[in-house]
C-alpha cells in the first residue's frame with residue numbers, strides 16, 4: 001500500500017491503514033506536511049480549542065501514523081504506470097510496486113510570482129479566506145483575482161474586514177453576472193480593475209503592511225497600506241504524473257468515481273487533489289479516512 005503525499009489527507013490515510021496492519025508507505029513529496037506546513041495558526045481544526053500551528057498539526061498526524069508502523073520516505077512520484085497490476089510508481093528514478101494506491105498529492109495555490117510573496121505566506125499572504133478571514137477583523141485586505149472565487153472570497157472577507165479591495169489585471173471581470181453583482185452591491189468592496197500588484201511588503205516586519213500597485217493603462221504606480229493579501233487566482237492540482245491514466249477534469253483535478261474511487265480499481269483519491277470545493281484540512285483528513293477504508297476493503301476483496 002502506497003500513499004502519495006504527507007498532508008492532512010495522506011497522513012490520515014496513513015494512520016488508518018497502519019492501524020489496519022497494511023504497512024503503508026507514504027511518499028513525502030516536495031512539500032513535507034503539505035499546505036498546512038507553510039501556514040501559522042490553524043483555528044478551525046476540531047479538537048484544538050486554543051488553535052494549533054499548522055506545522056505542528058501535520059507533524060502530530062505523521063507521528064501518530066508512525067506509532068502504528070507507517071513508513072515515510074522522502075521523494076516524489078515522477079511517473080506512474082497504473083494500467084497493470086501491480087501498480088508501479090517511479091519515485092525519484094526508482095520503480096516501486098504496490099497493490100493499492102492512495103493519491104493525496106494535494107493542490108498548490110497559484111501565486112503571482114512577486115519577489116516577497118512566498119516569504120509572507122502565513123504572515124498576511126493567504127490563498128484561503130475561509131481559513132484566515134477571521135484574523136482580519138476591522139482590517140483592510142486586498143483580494144487578487146477576477147473570477148467567481150475572487151468574488152466569493154471578497155464577499156466572505158467583508159464579514160470581518162473594514163474594507164476589501166478587489167484587484168484585477170483586466171478591465172472586465174470574468175466572474176458570473178450574479179457573483180459580480182453581489183460583490184458590486186457590497187459597500188465594503190472596492191473594485192480596482194486594470195491594476196496589477198508589483199509587490200507585497202514588509203518581509204522585515206514578518207507581516208503584510210502594504211502593497212505596491214500599478215495601473216496597466218496609465219502606468220501609474222502607488223503604494224497602499226493593507227493588513228492582508230488574499231490570492232484568488234486558482235489552484236493547480238498535483239496530478240501531472242497521472243495524466244492520461246487517471247480521469248482528470250479540465251483543470252487537472254481527479255474525477256471521483258464515487259466515494260474515494262478513481263476510474264482505476266485499487267487507486268483511490270483523498271483531499272485537495274480531487275476536492276475543488278471545500279479545500280480544508282478537516283475535509284482532506286476526512287477523505288484520507290474514506291480512502292483508507294476503501295483501500296482496506298479492496299485488498300480484502302482481492303484476497304490479501
Ligand SMILES: Cc1cc2nc3c(=O)[nH]c(=O)nc-3n(C[C@H](O)[C@H](O)[C@H](O)COP(=O)(O)OP(=O)(O)OC[C@H]3O[C@@H](n4cnc5c(N)ncnc54)[C@H](O)[C@@H]3O)c2cc1C
Nearest residue numbers: 005006007008009029031034035077106271272279280281
Ligand atoms: C497558507 C494556507 C493556510 C491554510 N490554512 C488553513 C486553515 O487554517 N484551516 C484549514 O482547514 N485549511 C487551511 N488550509 C487548507 C489546507 O491546508 C488544505 O486543505 C489541506 O492541506 C489539504 O490537504 P491535502 O493532504 O489534500 O493536500 P496538501 O496539504 O496539498 O498535501 C499534498 C502532499 O502531497 C505531496 N505531493 C505532491 N505531489 C507529489 C508527488 N508527485 N509525489 C509525492 N508527493 C507529492 C506534497 O509534498 C504534500 O505533502 C490552508 C492552506 C494554505 C495554503
